[in-house]
Amino acid sequence: MQSDLNRFDTIYKSEIIHMPDIKIVSSNTVTQQNVTLFENRDSSPFQRNDDAVLTCIFKGRIDSFHQGIEHSCRLKSQSCAFVYGPQDNEHLLYENQYIESIAIGINKKFFLNLLQGEDRWLEGIINKIEKKQPFSFSKNVYRLTPHMFSVLRKIQEKKYTDSFKVLYLQSLMNELLLLQFKEICADEIKLGKPNIKEADLKKLKDIKEYIESNILEDFSLDSLALLSGLNTFKLKTGFKTAYGISVFEYIRSLRMQLASEMLLDGYHNVTEVAYMMGYAHVQHFSTAFKKYYGKTPGQFKF
Incomplete structure (x- = not known):
């Protein structure tokens, strides 16, 4: 029961x-x-x-x-x-x-x-x-x-008066769903037009999983190409075609997601997170973080 x-x-x-x-x-x-x-x-x-x-x-x-x-x-x-x-x-x-x-x-x-x-x-x-x-x-x-994260936070913040509440939320919902449907449709279009050899797709998938498991490693295009068994051109263009994002954009997005989790868990301060993400200067990390999330690490944390 x-x-x-x-x-x-x-x-x-x-x-x-x-x-x-x-x-x-x-x-x-x-x-x-x-x-x-x-x-x-x-x-x-x-x-x-x-x-x-x-x-x-x-x-x-x-x-x-x-x-x-x-x-x-x-x-x-x-x-x-x-x-x-x-x-x-x-x-x-x-x-x-x-x-x-x-x-x-x-x-x-x-x-x-x-x-x-x-x-x-x-x-x-x-x-x-x-x-x-x-x-x-x-x-x-x-x-x-x-972009979706930013819209969801606006929905949570409830910055509207009663008179315009429904209208405001409807506009945010329309924006959110448009962003989600664009992701879905782009994914379906990619699946419908495979322009990469099956063997190369397998290598791209393997290197993507390697990146996800070793996200704090100091990557270079040459080292990733060597690990994947692809030349740098095939890795760079193939990754973008297969996943809709460049190799290093993907690495940055994973690191920013990890950084946000570490900031939210309360066990790490901004300086510690910046250095763990590979930034020599906290200001450079804060700038990159704000560009990604629309908020500084300090604003995000609190």
Whole structure:
């Protein structure tokens, strides 16, 4: 029998706003042990049959398993996922972590209002929701881009008067969804046009995973090319084609995400984080951080 402590809606107690076709809830949760939360019609904060959900994780990790969707959705810090799961689902939270996230339920009526003329992509979303067919655009989980991060923080800050609250939030939601859909569509276009040999794709995937596992290493293009088994030209152009971002832009984004986690955990000051990220001068780190997040490390930390 499902305990009240294992209901999915226990971590999403704080409702930011409930608009006609959109509901936004947030979570700030500390876990002391592994726990599996169960989501069904009674324990979901959303209208399960009619809402697709955009989940954005600022900090922490949640692994979700949706009935009817083959792959699990493994969300970690600075990532997001767009899923429609009308059946019973499970969400695994790991011990000893702080989870900060926002979940946005988007009703099918919202997509109907967006539909202008023929749009197979939006029509596909609407048809699946109407047929109660689970789907996910998050097989690889999308990164929470700096622009998306900035919009989400504006939603959280609630800097609006009652008179313009709904209008202001609608404009932010439109901006956020446009950014997310651009990521999804760009990903689908890349998958539909493979211009790289299978063997080279495997090498690019391997070097990407190597970078992710050794993010604080002092990389050079030559050293990465040697490790990957590709020449520098193939590595540089192939990585950009495969992942939509240059090798060093990707390294910078991973380091900035790690830096934000370290600042938020409260155990490191700005100077320590700057040096760990490879910056000789704190000011250079602060400038790069502000360019990425729109806030200085000090503003972000507090």
